Amino acid sequence: MIISALLILIIPLIISLPFWLPNLVIQLRMSIFTKVNGEEGIQVPGKEIKASEFKKIYANKSLKGRSKGANLSNLFWYWLAPGPEMHQEHIEEWDNYKEIAAVTKNILSISNEETEQLWSKYESTIFSQKNIKTWKVIRLRDFLMPISTSFFYELVFGEECTEEEKKIILKHSNNVVNSLKGCALRHMAKRNKLTELLMEKLEKGDFKHHFPKEYTTEQKALFLQGVFFTTAIVQMTDALTHMLLVLARHPEVQKKLNNSNTDKRYYDNVISETLRLYPLFGIAHRIATDDIQIDENRSIAKGSVVCFNYPEYHKIGFKNPDKFIPERWETITKREANYIPFGIGANRACPASHMSLIIMEKMLSNGIQKFGFSSSVEHTRSLPNRGACIIISKEHSFSNTIEKILLAFLKTRDYWETLRTSIIQLVYGFIMVLHAKDLKLADNYYKKPQNGNTISPAVVSKS
Numbered sequence: 001m002i003i004s005a006l007l008i009l010i011i012p013l014i015i016s017l018p019f020w021l022p023n024l025v026i027q028l029r030m031s032i033f034t035k036v037n038g039e040e041g042i043q044v045p046g047k048e049i050k051a052s053e054f055k056k057i058y059a060n061k062s063l064k065g066r067s068k069g070a071n072l073s074n075l076f077w078y079w080l081a082p083g084p085e086m087h088q089e090h091i092e093e094w095d096n097y098k099e100i101a102a103v104t105k106n107i108l109s110i111s112n113e114e115t116e117q118l119w120s121k122y123e124s125t126i127f128s129q130k131n132i133k134t135w136k137v138i139r140l141r142d143f144l145m146p147i148s149t150s151f152f153y154e155l156v157f158g159e160e161c162t163e164e165e166k167k168i169i170l171k172h173s174n175n176v177v178n179s180l181k182g183c184a185l186r187h188m189a190k191r192n193k194l195t196e197l198l199m200e201k202l203e204k205g206d207f208k209h210h211f212p213k214e215y216t217t218e219q220k221a222l223f224l225q226g227v228f229f230t231t232a233i234v235q236m237t238d239a240l241t242h243m244l245l246v247l248a249r250h251p252e253v254q255k256k257l258n259n260s261n262t263d264k265r266y267y268d269n270v271i272s273e274t275l276r277l278y279p280l281f282g283i284a285h286r287i288a289t290d291d292i293q294i295d296e297n298r299s300i301a302k303g304s305v306v307c308f309n310y311p312e313y314h315k316i317g318f319k320n321p322d323k324f325i326p327e328r329w330e331t332i333t334k335r336e337a338n339y340i341p342f343g344i345g346a347n348r349a350c351p352a353s354h355m356s357l358i359i360m361e362k363m364l365s366n367g368i369q370k371f372g373f374s375s376s377v378e379h380t381r382s383l384p385n386r387g388a389c390i391i392i393s394k395e396h397s398f399s400n401t402i403e404k405i406l407l408a409f410l411k412t413r414d415y416w417e418t419l420r421t422s423i424i425q426l427v428y429g430f431i432m433v434l435h436a437k438d439l440k441l442a443d444n445y446y447k448k449p450q451n452g453n454t455i456s457p458a459v460v461s462k463s
C-alpha cells in the first residue's frame with residue numbers, strides 16, 4: 001500500500017522533471033555565479049538605464065575599458081585561454097589594439113564574390129546529394145562546424161587544411177564552445193595542441209599577412225587562435241545553426257522562402273529575425289574609464305562595469321517579442337529598432353559583420369533550394385542540443401509517417417537530454433567559475449608590469 005502510494009507520487013515527479021528542473025537549475029546556476037563572483041555591474045537595460053538609452057550609453061567614449069577591473073573578465077579570459085591577452089575582443093585600446101585590429105581587418109578584406117565562392121566550395125562538400133541521399137538526423141552545430149573551420153583556415157592561410165589539422169582545430173573550438181555553455185570542462189591539452197600547430201605554420205612562413213609590430217611567434221599564434229580559430233568558427237557556426245534550426249521549426253517560413261514569387265528581401269528579414277531572437281552575445285560588458293554624466297540626476301562612476309544585455313534589449317519594443325516573425329521587418333527599420341546583432345559601431349563592433357551576413361545569405365538560399373529541415377527540439381540561445389534536426393533531400397519523397405516518428409524521437413530524446421545537460425551545466429559551471437576565480441587570469445595579467453606599450457609574453461593563460 002505504502003509502496004503504491006510512493007510510486008504514485010514519484011513516477012509523475014520523475015516524468016515531469018524536464019519541465020521544471022532545467023529552469024530551477026538555471027536559477028540556481030545564476031545565484032551561484034552571483035554569489036561566487038559578487039554582484040557586479042550596472043545592467044542595461046535596467047533600473048538605472050532604460051532601453052531608449054542603450055545605444056547612446058554603449059557608444060559613450062568613456063565606456064572603453066574592456067577587461068581590466070571587472071570580475072567578469074576573469075571568467076571570459078578563463079574560457080578563452082590560452083591567449084586572451086592577444087584576443088582583439090578582450091584587449092584594452094591602450095594596449096596593442098590598433099595593430100591587432102588592423103591584422104584582422106586585413107585578413108577579412110576579401111570581396112563578396114570571393115567570400116561566396118570560398119564558402120560554397122566547402123558548403124557543397126557537406127550539403128550535397130552525395131552526403132545526404134534521402135534524409136539524416138543531424139546536430140546542426142556538429143554538421144556545420146567543419147565547413148566554418150575549412151573556410152576560415154583557407155581565409156587565414158590561403159590553402160586548404162588537411163584532415164589532421166581540421167581535427168585539431170575542431171577539438172579546440174568544440175571545447176571552447178562547450179565550456180562556454182557549461183557543457184564541458186576546459187581541456188587545455190586540446191587547446192595547446194592548436195597553438196603548437198599554428199606556431200608551426202607561422203614558422204614555416206605559411207601566414208602571408210603582415211603584422212605591423214614585432215610579436216613573438218607564440219603571440220601571433222595566439223592572436224590567430226583567438227580571433228579566427230575560436231571566435232570566427234564558433235560565431236559563424238552558431239549563427240548558421242540558429243538560422244537553420246529556426247527554419248526547421250517553422251515550415252511555413254521555409255515554404256515562403258521556396259516560393260519563387262517571394263521578395264528577396266524576405267531572406268534578409270529571416271536573417272534579421274534570427275539574430276534578433278537568438279543574438280550570439282548574451283552580455284557584453286564595458287568598464288567606465290571616466291565618470292559619465294547621463295543627466296542631472298544620474299551618472300556612472302569611473303571604474304563601474306556596465307553590462308549590456310542583448311537578448312533583453314532585442315525584446316523591448318517588439319510585438320510578441322518571443323515569436324519568430326520575419327514579416328515584422330517589413331514595417332520597421334533596423335536602425336530605429338532595438339537591434340544591434342553586431343554591436344555598436346562607435347564601440348568596437350564586430351569586424352566580420354559584412355562577411356557573416358554574406359555567408360548567412362548564401363547558406364540560406366543554397367540550403368533551402370536543395371534540402372528541407374524539420375525539428376521538434378527546444379530552441380534556446382545556448383543550443384545545448386546542438387541544433388538537432390532532420391535534413392531531408394528534396395530529390396526524394398519523404399513520408400509523413402516517417403517524419404512524425406522521427407520528430408517524436410527527437411522530442412523525447414531532447415526532453416531527457418535537456419535534463420541531463422542542465423545538471424551537467426550546473427556542476428561544470430560551478431567548477432569553472434571557482435577555477436576562474438582562483439586563477440584570476442585578467443587580474444593577474446593587469447597586475448604585471450606591462451612592457452611599455454607592448455603586450456607581455458603570453459604566459460599567464462596557459463593554466
Ligand code: HEM
Pocket residue numbers: 088089090101104227228231232233235236239275280281284285340341342343344347348349350351352353356357
Ligand atoms: C553572425 C556572426 C557574428 C555575430 C552575430 C557577431 C557578433 C559580435 C558582436 C555583438 C560583437 C561586439 C561585442 C562587444 O561589443 O563587446 C562582436 C565583436 C567581435 N567579433 Fe563578431 N560576430 C559574428 C561573427 C564574427 C566572425 C566570423 C568573426 C571573425 C573574425 C568575428 C570577430 C569579432 C571580433 C574580433 C570582435 C571584437 C571587436 C573589437 O573589440 O574590436 N565575429 N561580434
